Amino acid sequence: MARLSLITACWNSARTIGDTVRSVNEQTLPDLEYLVIDGASTDDTMAIVAREGRRVTAAVSEPDRGIFDAYNKGIARSTGDVIGFLNSDDFYASPTVLADVMAAFEDETIDVVYGDLTYVDPVNTDKIERVWRSRPPTKANIARGHHPAHPTLFLRRRVYNQAGVFDLGYRQAGDVEFMMRVFHTLDLKWVYLPKIMVRMRSGGATGGNFASLIRQNRAVRKAQVDLGIRYPLVGFALHKIMDRFQQRLRGRMATL
Numbered sequence: 311m312a313r314l315s316l317i318t319a320c321w322n323s324a325r326t327i328g329d330t331v332r333s334v335n336e337q338t339l340p341d342l343e344y345l346v347i348d349g350a351s352t353d354d355t356m357a358i359v360a361r362e363g364r365r366v367t368a369a370v371s372e373p374d375r376g377i378f379d380a381y382n383k384g385i386a387r388s389t390g391d392v393i394g395f396l397n398s399d400d401f402y403a404s405p406t407v408l409a410d411v412m413a414a415f416e417d418e419t420i421d422v423v424y425g426d427l428t429y430v431d432p433v434n435t436d437k438i439e440r441v442w443r444s445r446p447p448t449k450a451n452i453a454r455g456h457h458p459a460h461p462t463l464f465l466r467r468r469v470y471n472q473a474g475v476f477d478l479g480y481r482q483a484g485d486v487e488f489m490m491r492v493f494h495t496l497d498l499k500w501v502y503l504p505k506i507m508v509r510m511r512s513g514g515a516t517g518g519n520f521a522s523l524i525r526q527n528r529a530v531r532k533a534q535v536d537l538g539i540r541y542p543l544v545g546f547a548l549h550k551i552m553d554r555f556q557q558r559l560r561g562r563m564a565t566l
Contacts, residue, residue, distance in 0.1 A: 312415045314342045314408060314464070315390030319380035321349035322397035324358055329435070331363035333401035339408040343367050343390050345379040355398075364503065378484035382535050385475055391415075394464040399511040401435075403428070406505045411464050414501040422500035424458035425507040429561070432511040437513050441560035445542070447493040447500060453541040455530060455550050457475035457493070460485040461508040473495055489535075490530075494537055516565070518524075540541035 316334065320327055325519065333342055346359050348371035356371050363369070374380050377397075385393060392415055396402070407425075415425045424444050429439040444458040445451050468559065473492045480487040494496070527550060 312391040312412065314392045314394065315337035316342055316411055317384030317395050318343045319377050320346065320397055322351045322355060322396035324354040326399040327355055329401045330357050330396060330398050331359060331366065334363045336403050336405045339410045342389060342408065345384050345387055347384045349374045349380060361501050365444035373566055375478055376481060378478055382475045383479045385470060391465055392464050396461060400461050400508050403506045403509050410503055419499050420501050421462045421469055421498040422440045423503060424504035425462040426503055427459035427462050427508045427510055428506050429512045430509050432513055433510060438561050438564045441564055442557055449494055452490050452493050453539050455546050457486060457489045461510060472561065480529055480533060482526045483533060486530050487533035490533055490537055494539055511556055
């Protein structure tokens with residue numbers, strides 16, 4: 311039976327990481343490896359992890375080169391057959407998320423499991439702002455700029471063995487570049503779980519203001535060029551705008 315390695319990267323996350331580790335505590339999956347990789351926080355992040363993280367199996371705090379470096383450290387330290395990530399301002403939407411994921415991986419031919427995500431207000435996390443409904447990671451969707459929500463994405467270790475890890479050169483879009491590289495270059499078998507798996511606080515390095523969105527999408531376009539993915543800029547931009555509009559519309563409908 312496959313075992314899950316879950317990785318949380320954090321840095322000065324004392325305000326939110328308690329929700330993250332408590333949501334892992336509540337998971338009904340009986341066995342998992344849970345790694346916390348901290349970038350030498352100067353606040354109470356690690357004290358909270360030590361106090362609240364009952365299911366944390368290992369935690370390390372040391373300087374790093376950013377979140378994607380922390381991801382790579384977590385992958386290198388992990389031992390599970392399946393790898394997933396939960397960031398320090400995210401938390402699981404229900405206690406059965408990880409059990410549902412690993413049930414899908416009982417089929418040894420499955421390489422990928424993913425689902426949906428909601429963006430919530432950073433303070434009032436019951437208030438839904440956007441709903442990200444992940445689309446199938448086909449080559450056509452990847453070219454248009456559509457990909458699964460990364461915190462809902464779980465991959466077998468063999469995918470990392472084939473595709474490599476996160477490229478630190480993409481500081482604004484390392485997760486997107488990685489997913490494009492995986493789904494554009496490999497033929498994988500996936501399962502989509504049509505449920506909200508993760509609640510993510512809005513804002514952050516790539517989910518905040520207009521300028522940050524522009525920087526991220528420029529990085530995504532550069533990654534597409536580097537990977538040999540060709541798609542018209544106008545079409546790419548229109549797909550991104552429409553996707554964001556649909557996310558907000560679903561968020562409004564969810565609060566009615």
